[in-house]
Amino acid sequence: MSILVVLEPSGDGLKRTSYEAITAAVSCAAGAPVQGIIFDATESQVSSASIYGLSSCMIVHGPEWNQLQSSFIASAVAEAATSIDVTTVIFAANAYGKSIAPRVAVRLSAGLITDCVELQNNAGTLAAVRPVYSGKARVSVHSVTAKTVVTLRPNVFTAKQTVATSLSTSAFTPSIASDVRTASVTGHIINEGTLDVSEADIIVSGGRGLKGPEHFHLVENLAKSLGAAVGASRAVVDAGWRPHREQVGQTGKTVSPTMYVACGISGAVQHLAGMSTSKIIVAVNKDKDAPIFTVADYGIVGDVFEVLPKLATAISTVTGK
Amino acid sequence: MNILVCISQVPDTTTKISVGPDGTTINSTGVKYILNPYDEFAIETGLRMKGQHGGTVTTITIGPETAKEVLRTALAMGSDTAVLVKDPSRSDSFVVASSIAEYAQESKPDLIVFGRQSIDFDSFQIPPMVAEMLGWPDIATVSSLNIDGTDVTAESDVEGGKLQMSASLPCVISAQKGLYDPRYPKLPDIMKAKSKPIEERALSTVSPRTAITAMSLPESKRLNTIVGDSDADINEIVRLLHEQAKVI
Numbered sequence: 001m002s003i004l005v006v007l008e009p010s011g012d013g014l015k016r017t018s019y020e021a022i023t024a025a026v027s028c029a030a031g032a033p034v035q036g037i038i039f040d041a042t043e044s045q046v047s048s049a050s051i052y053g054l055s056s057c058m059i060v061h062g063p064e065w066n067q068l069q070s071s072f073i074a075s076a077v078a079e080a081a082t083s084i085d086v087t088t089v090i091f092a093a094n095a096y097g098k099s100i101a102p103r104v105a106v107r108l109s110a111g112l113i114t115d116c117v118e119l120q121n122n123a124g125t126l127a128a129v130r131p132v133y134s135g136k137a138r139v140s141v142h143s144v145t146a147k148t149v150v151t152l153r154p155n156v157f158t159a160k161q162t163v164a165t166s167l168s169t170s171a172f173t174p175s176i177a178s179d180v181r182t183a184s185v186t187g188h189i190i191n192e193g194t195l196d197v198s199e200a201d202i203i204v205s206g207g208r209g210l211k212g213p214e215h216f217h218l219v220e221n222l223a224k225s226l227g228a229a230v231g232a233s234r235a236v237v238d239a240g241w242r243p244h245r246e247q248v249g250q251t252g253k254t255v256s257p258t259m260y261v262a263c264g265i266s267g268a269v270q271h272l273a274g275m276s277t278s279k280i281i282v283a284v285n286k287d288k289d290a291p292i293f294t295v296a297d298y299g300i301v302g303d304v305f306e307v308l309p310k311l312a313t314a315i316s317t318v319t320g321k
Numbered sequence: 322m323n324i325l326v327c328i329s330q331v332p333d334t335t336t337k338i339s340v341g342p343d344g345t346t347i348n349s350t351g352v353k354y355i356l357n358p359y360d361e362f363a364i365e366t367g368l369r370m371k372g373q374h375g376g377t378v379t380t381i382t383i384g385p386e387t388a389k390e391v392l393r394t395a396l397a398m399g400s401d402t403a404v405l406v407k408d409p410s411r412s413d414s415f416v417v418a419s420s421i422a423e424y425a426q427e428s429k430p431d432l433i434v435f436g437r438q439s440i441d442f443d444s445f446q447i448p449p450m451v452a453e454m455l456g457w458p459d460i461a462t463v464s465s466l467n468i469d470g471t472d473v474t475a476e477s478d479v480e481g482g483k484l485q486m487s488a489s490l491p492c493v494i495s496a497q498k499g500l501y502d503p504r505y506p507k508l509p510d511i512m513k514a515k516s517k518p519i520e521e522r523a524l525s526t527v528s529p530r531t532a533i534t535a536m537s538l539p540e541s542k543r544l545n546t547i548v549g550d551s552d553a554d555i556n557e558i559v560r561l562l563h564e565q566a567k568v569i
């Protein structure tokens with residue numbers, strides 16, 4: 001199976017989701033080389049991917065390419081995919097991948113499968129599993145056309161280092177047709193000082209059980225002891241206690257952290273929709289019958305006002321934070 | 322400005338899901354269907370843009386006969402016309418997107434408004450697909466929007482913040498919660514909407530590009546270690562997180 005992975009630079013290397021996508025590609029490729037494409041990145045950023053098994057990478061140079069101009073990037077990715085004749089293109093299911101992958105699928109006449117949580121190579125055909133109906137069911141899907149474009153839910157595929165490959169890079173200059181119309185980025189508002197739930201490894205969320213915004217320091221302190229981001233249920237966002245960007249769930253963000261701690265959250269299905277693929281789920285709730293406990297790995301039946309400070313102290317002893 | 326709003330009908334999120342006899346779709350008996358919550362924001366956005374710039378709002382859905390219900394809601398909220406593209410089998414996103422793009426090629430709207438995602442398959446596929454089919458720009462997950470002449474400026478929610486984006490009409494946007502609060506239709510409007518005509522069209526003849534081979538209910542592999550709130554219990558959970566789960 002010949003696979004092209006669309007990568008994103010970050011810091012000295014790549015985004016974690018890019019390493020995850022490479023790992024998933026390597027395990028599906030059945031020995032075939034996995035190729036990458038990246039926009040406005042340096043060779044040294046790309047070279048960080050060799051330990052994950054990436055064989056080669058096309059780099060599209062130029063600062064104009066670091067902007068999310070989805071029509072241009074999609075056109076370039078489709079051109080690259082055609083030039084090296086791959087059957088499969090993989091993206092992360094983040095804002096970048098979600099905007100570009102559908103366009104690439106249209107350009108390549110490929111089947112599109114988004115938000116995958118499992119990928120398999122079934123005798124040369126890519127088969128994917130994805131959650132549907134807010135995680136209440138899962139479907140196995142495959143493309144019925146020759147090509148497939150997939151996006152992978154962040155944090156579900158664990159990036160694994162392999163034997164370092166000798167990664168070769170080459171410059172790729174796309175030929176964007178003059179009639180391609182795109183939306184362009186004119187500015188970026190960054191949520192200052194807060195770790196975003198969609199990028200956090202650990203999330204501590206608070207719900208209506210906290211009784212008021214003035215008690216959220218309990219959640220924040222626990223988050224601090226874990227180096228975690230703060231999340232919230234819709235009930236507390238709607239009440240104006242917390243900003244919408246912290247909302248986890250169907251109408252908020254879909255997250256899949258290594259650990260999700262739900263404090264005073266009942267576990268309504270729309271909340272579960274956003275966090276049920278978390279690796280470890282911890283719940284603190286005074287109602288032993290709260291639905292959140294049915295999805296919890298570890299649960300503490302108790303009052304958040306008493307439990308959270310004790311939990312933060314006990315965790316700090318272990319983490320030193 | 323002529324506006325096309327795309328909406329879908331989805332199972333109510335609290336509905337219990339079971340796998341139907343074919344093994345690939347849900348058992349629809351007893352399932353309550355609702356207007357996709359994000360599409361309420363889309364309808365409202367269409368109506369607001371009409372309010373600011375004049376023109377018409379047309380609402381379209383691709384679905385079975387019963388999907389007329391969501392079109393009636395859109396009509397009651399103030400949509401001028403409604404179109405049902407008949408699709409008894411709920412086709413894949415490519416067929417849905419093609420049907421919308423074909424309609425747009427004929428009706429030539431200036432703006433197509435979608436919801437951020439449909440909450441049945443949460444696929445985030447249709448808006449950029451339609452935009453690509455039409456050769457238009459699109460701005461996803463829009464939480465603030467301004468249109469001036471043919472200039473569109475919008476804020477798009479992304480991880481860790483918002484992007485300020487610009488594009489020109491004709492263009493596609495998808496509405497995020499917070500863009501505009503949907504209005505509640507008034508009773509007389511609900512009554513009037515019941516007798517308004519709904520245009521019916523045939524589904525695009527393109528073939529689907531994906532196939533579902535199996536549907537299953539997720540099995541819980543959770544540890545379910547539930548304890549009380551004594552100091553010993555709390556310390557034990559922290560020990561397990563450290564030594565068993567190895568997450569701290």
Ligand SMILES: Cc1cc2nc3c(=O)[nH]c(=O)nc-3n(C[C@H](O)[C@H](O)[C@H](O)COP(=O)(O)OP(=O)(O)OC[C@H]3O[C@@H](n4cnc5c(N)ncnc54)[C@H](O)[C@@H]3O)c2cc1C
Pocket residue numbers: 206207208209210232233234235236247248249250251252253263264265266267268269270271274284285286287290302303304305334358
């Ligand atoms: C279309 C739609 C979309 C939605 N999208 C989302 C979404 O994206 N995200 C989301 O979260 N919700 C969403 N909801 C809302 C969801 O249905 C619930 O209403 C919401 O999640 C409840 O939030 P909560 O758990 O904080 O509050 P509640 O359900 O009120 O639960 C509070 C919990 O706190 C516990 N508690 C109270 N006091 C204490 C205490 N002192 N100590 C410990 N525990 C205590 C209670 O036992 C209870 O379990 C959506 C709903 C709809 C209809």
Ligand SMILES: Nc1ncnc2c1ncn2[C@@H]1O[C@H](COP(=O)(O)O)[C@@H](O)[C@H]1O
Pocket residue numbers: 327328329330357359360363381382383384414417434435436437438439440442443444445446447448
């Ligand atoms: N069957 C449909 N008919 C019309 N519009 C749809 C349909 N399905 C999805 N949409 C639109 O596309 C948006 C995104 O859906 P999706 O790409 O499926 O997550 C929805 O919010 C609707 O605006």
